[in-house]
Each structure stands twice: as C-alpha cells, then as structure tokens.
Amino acid sequence: MIDPAQLITKLGGVALGSRLQEYGISRTALSRLVAKGTIERIRSGVFAVPELMPPVREAIAHGGALTCTSALRTHEVWVLHEGTEPHIWMGPSGRAREHTNCTCVSHYYRGDPPLGRASLERALQHLYRCQGGEAFFAAFESAWRLRLLSRAARSRIRAALPASARWLVDLARADADSGLESLLRLRLHILGIQLDRQVVISGVGKVDFVIGGRLILEADGKENHASEKNRHKDLVRDAAASARGYETLRFDYAQILHDWPTVQAAILAALNRLRDHA
Numbered sequence: 001m002i003d004p005a006q007l008i009t010k011l012g013g014v015a016l017g018s019r020l021q022e023y024g025i026s027r028t029a030l031s032r033l034v035a036k037g038t039i040e041r042i043r044s045g046v047f048a049v050p051e052l053m054p055p056v057r058e059a060i061a062h063g064g065a066l067t068c069t070s071a072l073r074t075h076e077v078w079v080l081h082e083g084t085e086p087h088i089w090m091g092p093s094g095r096a097r098e099h100t101n102c103t104c105v106s107h108y109y110r111g112d113p114p115l116g117r118a119s120l121e122r123a124l125q126h127l128y129r130c131q132g133g134e135a136f137f138a139a140f141e142s143a144w145r146l147r148l149l150s151r152a153a154r155s156r157i158r159a160a161l162p163a164s165a166r167w168l169v170d171l172a173r174a175d176a177d178s179g180l181e182s183l184l185r186l187r188l189h190i191l192g193i194q195l196d197r198q199v200v201i202s203g204v205g206k207v208d209f210v211i212g213g214r215l216i217l218e219a220d221g222k223e224n225h226a227s228e229k230n231r232h233k234d235l236v237r238d239a240a241a242s243a244r245g246y247e248t249l250r251f252d253y254a255q256i257l258h259d260w261p262t263v264q265a266a267i268l269a270a271l272n273r274l275r276d277h278a
Contacts, residue, residue, distance in 0.1 A: 004030065005038050005049055014048040014060060014116050043097065046115070055086050056116050061099040064088040064106070065113035068130050069139075071123035078142035078179035079127070080135040080257070089113040089126060105130075121153055125160050137168045138182040144174045180219040180256050181208060187260065188267070204241045207248075214274050216241055216248040217267070219256060247274060 004025050008015045017030060030047060033039045040048050042060045053074060059066035068087035069079040085103040090096065092110050107126055118126065120143060128136040140157070143149050149157070158169040171189060176182045181197070188195055188211075195217070199210045209217040218234075238248045247270055251263050 004033055004047075008039060008047060008049050009051075012116055013052040014042070014046065014056065016115065017045045017047060020047065043099075058086050058099070058104065059088045059117065060115065061097065062086070062088045062090075062102065062104045062106070063097040064090040064094055065115070066117035067107060067113075067123045068105075068126045069135075071117045072120070072127065072139055072143070074117060075120055075143065075146070075148060077120075077139050077146065077148070078182075079139050080179065080183070081131055087126070087130065089118050089122075120148055121157055121160075124157055128161060128165065133165055133168055134183060134186060136165075137172060137186050138179040140169065141172050141174075141176040141182045142179055144172060145176055177208075178219065180253060183256060184209070184217065184219050184251075187264070191264070191268075193267075193271075201241065201244065201246070203244060204237055204246075207237075207241075210246075211267075211271065212274065214246055215267075215270050216246050218248065218250040220250065220252045 002023050002025065004020060007020065007023060007025070011019070017027065020030065021027070030039070030041075034041045034047070037050070040050060040052075042048050042057055043063075046060055048057060048060070055070050055074065056066050059070070065088065066074070066086060067089035069081045069083075070087045072079050085105050087105045087107060089111075090106050090108050091113050092108055094106070094108060094113070096104070096106050107130065109126060109129065111122070117123075124136060124140055124143065127139055140149075144154070154169060158166050161169065171186070175198070176185070177198070185195065185197065193211060195209045195211045197209050198206055200206050207216045208219050211217065234250065238250070241248050249266055249270055255263050
C-alpha cells in the first residue's frame, strides 16, 4: 500500500482527499492517519503533512493560495512590506473561510488559485497590484538575482503588467545586491539622476553608488555596519574617499524606507555643492 504521508510529500506537502483516493487511499485510512497525527486535515477534503510551511497552511485554511509578499518570502525574495499578515489569492469569486486567528489579506484577482501557493510569476504580478511599482521592482530584482526568473519568465511578467509599468522590468537588472539598493536606484532614476553602481575606487574599495564621478552613496541594510568594528571601517573608507575628492553620503535601512524626503534632500544638496565647486 502507498504510504499516504510520503505521497502527500511528493505532491508538494498538501493534497486533495479526492486525489489521494485515486491512489487507493480510503477516507477511513485518511481519518485514521489524521487521528494519529501522521497527516493533518487543514479543511474539509484537504490534507497535508505536518512539515507544510505555516503560511501555506493558513492560506489553504482561508480558502485560497498564498501569494504576493507572503509567497515571495517563501522563495527568500526580498520584499518591501514588513507586515506578517498572509496575502491570499482567492480568485474572482472565492469565499474566505473562518479559521483561528485570521489576519489574512484576501486578493480577489482573476484566475484559479492553485492548492498551496501561487507561482513566483503570479506572486510578482499580484505584488504589483497590491503594493505598487516600488515594491514590485525591488522584489523583481531580488528574484532575478536569486536566479529564479528565466528570460521567458521575465517577458511573461512584463507582458502581464499594465503598459505604463513595463519600464520597471526594462530598468531592472540581475546584479542588485539588496532591496535597498534597488529602491535607491529606482528613486534616483525617477529624479533623473544617473549613477554608477558597485564602483571600485583605488584606496577606498568597492562602494555602492557614485553620482557624477564625485558623490558616493552607501546603502546599509538592517544588520550591516551595526558593530563598532564595521563602523570604524566605514569611517576609514569615508576619510580615504574624502582625501581623493569624493563626498560620501551613507544611509541606513530606516532612513531609505521611512524617511526618503530627508534622504532625497541630502542627495540633491550634495550634488548642488559639488556642482558649485566644480
């Protein structure tokens, strides 16, 4: 007899009872395994192994498929939104089901949700509709850098976007080091500011961005440069850059995400100073 738990695992960790019955597993057998804790009944007619990712389990309990930021996180794609509430694709006429401690965000987008989670391509499309161009751009570049998007996939995603948003895919590149860098580059592009990225400066090392050949921009992530040792290294680099005629602006995660007007004003003021002294 086929081992139901192994079969469910092979099917992706979750399966319809009707599908399992096609393999000769009876309802009685499934009920017995649920009682033993070998498998779980997430909702009527849907069974999973205990190892199924909790967000996927919650999406199924809600009546749809994990999508948007929630699905992208399961692929380790960087997402701008910091909330933990599950985003669930319900289809255009889905019905949300009551379940314990529900904080789900329902997306009634067209199409038939799969059992479990949306594909990476569909999750990116839903992210654009849910959170807009910036969130999409950063996640798209992250997924591309992780080698999760083939050329064909990128083309399909581009075609699925509104015509007015397809330039985001055209601007994207595969070597963005972080979501913060993606956001910074996108926002400066919108301001009409061209910049070079990952520039190696003799005596300084590799810096995140250089504008106009003289202004260095560094974007530090949540955990980067938190220690005194790294802080000292940053100061040494900044001093070396200054000795070579560069000005350095360094911004952290919170500034870029939550205080962009201040960051933008600092960049524009620095560019004006350098232009005045050119």
